[in-house]
Structure formats: structure tokens, C-alpha cells
Amino acid sequence: MSLLELRNCEKSYGRSGERTQVLRDINLSIRAQEFVAIVGYSGTGKTTLINMIAGLVLPDRGTVMMDGMPVIGPSPTRGLVFQNYSLLPWLTVRDNVQLAIDSTLPHLSAAERRARALRYVAMVNLDHAAQKFPHELSGGMRQRVSVARALAMDPQVLLLDEPLSALDALTRATLQDEISQIWERDQKTVVLITNDVDEAILLADRIIPLLPGASGATLGESIFVDLPRPRDRKLINHHDGFKKLRKQVFGQLLAVRPDRTSTPEMSLDSNDVPAPETAKTRIDKLRPLAV
Secondary structure: EEEEEEEHHHHHHHHOOOEEEEEEEEEEEEEOOOOOOEOOOOOOOOHHHHHHHHHOOOOEEEEEOOOOOEEOOOOOOOEEEEOOOOOOOOHHHHHHHHHHHHOOHHHHHHHHHHHHHHHHHHHHHOOHHHHHHHOOOOHHHHHHHHHHHHHHHHOOOOEEEEEOOOOOOHHHHHHHHHHHHHOOOOOOOOEEEOOHHHHHHHHHEEEEEOOOOOOOEEOOOOEEOOOOOOOOOOOOOOOOHHHHHHHHHHHHHOOOOOOOOOOOOOOOOOOOOOOOOOOOOOHHHHHHOOO
């Protein structure tokens, strides 16, 4: 039985008569404890899709279901990690994490909420920086705080909207490993939006390309990642299964590449494909906390 389900969802933006359809015929079922990665080109609606799952935007048509109930707004059952950290600069690491706990778990005592915040700060290896402020942290450390904050709410579903795309390669690899370890330990349901196919193969159980089209983007065929866990990044590149999966994902995406002069949002090894775009500025920066 599916924990999360999208049925015939569509989404458009713009004024009446001038609306542009972004997503069409979105059908997706995700089981409990499944790790799903969605990969696609820039501007095809990946963030719109994950915002619909989070309840931050509603579909024009179709329904989003969570545990058999329609999603009509944000909920602590779905914790969202933004690409741009979204930390409150006047709060310490611990206080940023505890703010989410105070908002979603008010039945806990003050001591329990404080202990929980410190536990999740330690989980992302930031216990040494618990009293530091965001401006004192590196980009990778700030993103760890964002992950800790989402996890501390104990959501049923963890939504990751390109959380690592703005980081350097070494920091990104470190956080990929930490996300993998957290999933192995907690077995939460995860939906990851990523601009890196290799990252999707390393982390996910299933990869779904988001394919552009003249009347909006829709989901392609699911590609199941049957590589054994835990996955070792040093060995995975030499695995025949990895190469096959990579070919399958790129095959779907490159078959519908909208414009060879445009910059895709994927990290590809092909010489004719531009490098990944830099982090986008979004209105999400105005949202200090997603619940």
C-alpha cells in the first residue's frame, strides 16, 4: 500500500488566458520507507512537484494523498529541506533545530525538546557547533542544520529539494554519505530532487525522470536501483549495474532534451552537455521553516 500518492495532477502558472502548464498527468505512488529520486532539466517543474507533495502549492487538477488523506496544506508529517538552508540568522544551531521541535512537538517538556534538538544536531555531526550562529558555519554545515531540523520533527516523509546542489564536490559527497547513513538507520520515506544522476543512483531505491513536453512535464518510467546497500562510492562506479542504470536514466532524459542550447540541470559526463547551473534564488528564502 502506498504512503504517498499523486493522482492525475496538473499545475499551471500565470494569468487567466496566459497560463503556462508546468506539470501534467503526474501519477506517482511511493511506499513507506522507500527512497525515491526525481531527476530532470532546469525549469521543468521539479520544485513545483515537491512543493505539491509538501502542501505548499495545490494542484489545479488531481489530488495528492498522504496516508489515504488528501494533502491540503503543509504538515509536520512532511519535512522539507530547501536548497538554500532557510536558517534564522539570529538563532544558534541548536535553537534553529529546536524551533521546529517547539512548533511541532509542543507536548514534550522543555527539557525533552532541548535534549531532542541536541540529539539531532549530534546526528549530523554538529554537536561541536551547537552554539554557533549560521554566519559562523560553512555552507555544508548550514545544510546539515537544515537536515537536522527536518528530521527532528520526526516526519513520515522527508522531502529534499536539491539540498546539495550549491555545495562543492567534497562537501556534497560527505553529506550524501550522511544522508545515506541516516536513511539506513531511520528508514524514513524520502523524496529527493537532485541535479546529479550519480547521486540518485548512490542514494535511491528508485529513480524517476521528469520529462519536459510542449504541454508540461510528466514523469517517465521508474528505474529501480537494485544495487546492494550499503553502497560504497569508491566501488559503485565500477559496478556493471551502475553503468546500466546510468545509461537508462540518461537515455530517458536525453531523448526529450528540450533545447540543445539550453543549460540542463543535470550533471552529465558527456562533453556536449554544459555544467550544472548554480543555485537558483527562490522565493523559498522567505520561508524560514517548512513544516
